[in-house]
Amino acid sequence: MPTKADEALEQRRQAARAACQTALFGHGPVQPGAELAALAELDAGAVADRYGEGGVLAELEAEISRLLGTEAASFMPSGIMAQQCVLRVWSDRQESPRIAVHGLSHLVVHELDALPALHGMVLERLSDEERQPTPADLADLPGRLGAVTLELPLRDGGHLLPSWDDLTAFAAACHDRQIPLHLDGARLWESTPYLGHSLAEVVGLADSAYVSFYKGLGGLAGAAVAGPDDVIAESRRWQRRHGGNLLTLLPYAVSARAGLQRHLPRMAEYHEVAVELATALSDAGLRITPDPPHTNAFRMYASVDERDVNARLLEHLESTQEAISAYWQGADVPGWSVTEFTVGSATCDIGAAEVAKRMTAVVLGSLGT
Amino acid sequence: MPTKADEALEQRRQAARAACQTALFGHGPVQPGAELAALAELDAGAVADRYGEGGVLAELEAEISRLLGTEAASFMPSGIMAQQCVLRVWSDRQESPRIAVHGLSHLVVHELDALPALHGMVLERLSDEERQPTPADLADLPGRLGAVTLELPLRDGGHLLPSWDDLTAFAAACHDRQIPLHLDGARLWESTPYLGHSLAEVVGLADSAYVSFYKGLGGLAGAAVAGPDDVIAESRRWQRRHGGNLLTLLPYAVSARAGLQRHLPRMAEYHEVAVELATALSDAGLRITPDPPHTNAFRMYASVDERDVNARLLEHLESTQEAISAYWQGADVPGWSVTEFTVGSATCDIGAAEVAKRMTAVVLGSLGT
Structure with a gap:
């Protein structure tokens, strides 16, 4: 009490x-009224998307694919939703509910076990230590896996990144076992200076990635998943099932675009x-x-x-x-x-x-x- | 092709x-820029919610509970999410995955089988006809049920409402079997003139209700579930799992409040x-x-x-x-x-x-x- x-x-x-x-x-502190007014001014002539199609949303999705070097991207209300949608697609394709995660990842620590509760997935821990996972950690999880996830940086490990060499070695280990590698890139924009490679080069090591538009980009909220055309198309169906397909996502799309201009x-x-x-x-x-x-x-x-x-x-x-x-x-x-x-x-x-x-x-x- | x-x-x-x-x-047609500018003006001094707490969102939730005569309400990005969250709570409490629905309801027709796919629920059809379900339809579904849903009006049946007497009789049939009655009130605001009773009187017949802020209220998007304190608190945890707990829902909350002022x-x-x-x-x-x-x-x-x-x-x-x-x-x-x-x-x-x-x-x- x-x-x-x-x-x-x-x-x-x-x-x-x-x-x-x-x-x-x-x-700095968010001033809601000023923020909404700024968005109105930024896209006064913009066309609103309708249930996820067209308008500012479509333009933003094209911009994300271009930046990340992927075939497609889908904008979603939140990262929690975005990652479940794409991991479900990988898991279904791999015919395995086992998802490799870091024990300190957002998926484990901050999502009330959504992956098991909503998708029946089994979280297999690569490590619980404050460091990025290694090929040896992956080798400790034998058998069929639905996907491997990597959080760049590992926020609850102290915002830690792997070196570029360690990252490429880990991606190669996933590739060798033909397990899709998914990047939890909630702070991916913030990671490229240390990694010394472009967004497209980093995402090019993986099969899919999620990025966020608040945090470093300063938007109101919003996320995206990016990857191959057919994976993203299937992810959109899970987005609808999750309840993430709104009449319009206009304010978040406008805000995300502003974040890319202002902060990227x-x-x-x-x-x-x-x-x-x-x-x-x-x-x-x-x-x-x-x-x-x-x-x-x-x-x-x-x-x-x-x-x-x-x-x-x-x-x-x-x-x-x-x-x-x-x-x-x-x-x-x-x-x-x-x-x-x-x-x-x-x-x-x-x-x-x-x-x-x-x-x-x-x-x-x-x-x- | x-x-x-x-x-x-x-x-x-x-x-x-x-x-x-x-x-x-x-x-009339939505003018995105004008809409955002109007929202900025409406709540220029407003405080933004943070991950679902405080600010305009808390004020809006209090207003919804007051209007619907319930203990609590939770604002959510969409109706698809809102209904899954509260139906999951009822289903868990009733220890039954069987949810009674109309075959023409939004839950069956427009949601890509989200209730079975994400929550393992079984949809039991009260009727497939273009009419509201009756106590006889409910009697045709013997055994334990997680919840009974009623869409007011039944949109894909031609925007049909029951009479007030039929509605009270149906609610009594649910009550007699001690099955929670949930109202799909996507167009509940639009239903009170024909029913001849207030929002609180209509919702008072049920155990929980969902309402929508676009459609008749003309908002950008957004929904709410309303019901007893503990049911709504538990629904909020499913909202987070679904990915519906955003850094801020400010634009939608402001827009919903404007809808209540302008159109209700x-x-x-x-x-x-x-x-x-x-x-x-x-x-x-x-x-x-x-x-x-x-x-x-x-x-x-x-x-x-x-x-x-x-x-x-x-x-x-x-x-x-x-x-x-x-x-x-x-x-x-x-x-x-x-x-x-x-x-x-x-x-x-x-x-x-x-x-x-x-x-x-x-x-x-x-x-x-």
């Missing part, structure tokens, strides 16, 4: 968040600023992982009590309307706390040095000293 | 539709104009079913060849930018064609007499005579 003090704190947090004007992380060209910059910021934070006494970061996001650890740091973040937000970071949680080591930090356009606009200065002042409690 | 002539015709149709300025049916107060008027229009069309030689219409929508039959009438509709659209009706299809009786007509704000603005005049002129080919 939450106490009255907990409830009062939660109310303070909500009020402070609603009043938030700027943030050091991501692309800046992914290398977001990564560079993350590397620069990680160095500045390390110099100030924080610990970073991975160091240097593989993408625009990393974990940071500080030798502070979680309640103290969260209280300081809230006081700072209330007095300045500036959000410093997401909430911190206690780390394994007593007295240390941890959070995730994502670099976006807001971070870049302020600059790594200034962000590090403001953040450490609040996080380490040295404000005014 | 489509011929070159087919393709040329389809291109003409698409171009004509894109240029459409007014329509005799529904709420006019449902009696839409029904009255449908009745008036049906009379005028009958007088001009068309046949209407049901006559008088139960809701704002009805089927109309004309003694014309489908190709002729569709060609005249297209020519009219090209020369005037005015859409007369949806496409016509050949009826059972040779030489007769049929289509569905839905009365909305656009119809009311022009008036039943004038709509009947313009429509019969084009449909019956008497333009200029």
Whole structure:
């Protein structure tokens, strides 16, 4: 049961968040009215799709296929839906309900066991460790498999990517066993600078991929699956069964297209600023992982009590309307706390040095000293 | 294989539709940019929901529960998703995969067998006839049932409603057998004038209901399920598994709220104009079913060849930018064609007499005579 003090704190947090004007992380706070107005202006003359066909949606799907170098793409309301649809197609074709996954993947951690509950799939774990899976992990899963999934980066492992060589070796191991390789690319756009290869080159190693339009691209929501024509056509039928075939997906399609325009060209910059910021934070006494970061996001650890740091973040937000970071949680080591930090356009606009200065002042409690 | 002539015709149709300025049916053509701009203005100061919590979404859900007289409601991207989520909850609680449905219901006709394919449910048909199901139909399905569904109105039966007495008798039959009754209320808002009872009175006869925010309410998309607190809370978990829990549903929530403001107060008027229009069309030689219409929508039959009438509709659209009706299809009786007509704000603005005049002129080919 939450106490009255907990409830009062939660109310303070909500009020402070609603009043938030700027943030050091991501692309800054979303202003709903301004966002909708911007979308209206962007596509004032656009034609709406009708139940998934035509209009802005068709144009966006063509753009996604072109970027990812695939035959086809289908835009869907969410990644949870997108991945189930395409994995079901692979599983049916392979005649195996066994899907190889990382134990820390979104499919395992954040989806309430949707793959088993809705599709009768069996999740076979490649690894539970904070690292990308290897050909040896795959070899430990003998027999027929419906598909192998790879999350780029592994978010709950600390936004970790494989090297290009490790990635190609893993893809070859899937190929050798003739098992379809599917990329969970929720943050694929953010992964190309470190991998040193284009989107099409990365996706070209796999049989299908899912990409997301919020997160790094800053859209309102939305996802897509990309792959061969017939696989995507079959995925669309599962999309309908899931309830993802709306009268129109116009606002999300417009928002996704805006995200591709606004943020895709800046992914290398977001990564560079993350590397620069990680160095500045390390110099100030924080610990970073991975160091240097593989993408625009990393974990940071500080030798502070979680309640103290969260209280300081809230006081700072209330007095300045500036959000410093997401909430911190206690780390394994007593007295240390941890959070995730994502670099976006807001971070870049302020600059790594200034962000590090403001953040450490609040996080380490040295404000005014 | 489509011929070159087919393709040329389809291109003409698409171009004509894109240029459409007014329509005799529904709420008129959607102008995407204008629609998004209107939404931005409506809720410029609104707070966005985050993964289904808070903001405009929470306010909308409270409004739906209040209107329908239920403990709780959950807003979802689509009706296909909404109904699966709540029917799965009932089915699990009843420990029966057997769901009683009408053979012409949306669940059977338009959803690619999603209930069996995703939830392992067995669809038990109450009837395949163009009428609402009866207690006798239910008695023909002995044994344990997960839920009974009732589509109000039965769209593919010609937008048919039961009388209030028949509805209460059917609900009592479900209640007597202790089987949850779920209302497919995609057009429930449109059904209250004929039933002569409030939304809360209609939904009060059942255990749960689904409602839609496009169709009569003219929103961009979106649906909701409403019912007891614990059933809706459990439905939300299936919503997440389906992939219906987006970072924000803001545009659809804003659009749904606008629909409730703009169109809900006019449902009696839409029904009255449908009745008036049906009379005028009958007088001009068309046949209407049901006559008088139960809701704002009805089927109309004309003694014309489908190709002729569709060609005249297209020519009219090209020369005037005015859409007369949806496409016509050949009826059972040779030489007769049929289509569905839905009365909305656009119809009311022009008036039943004038709509009947313009429509019969084009449909019956008497333009200029």
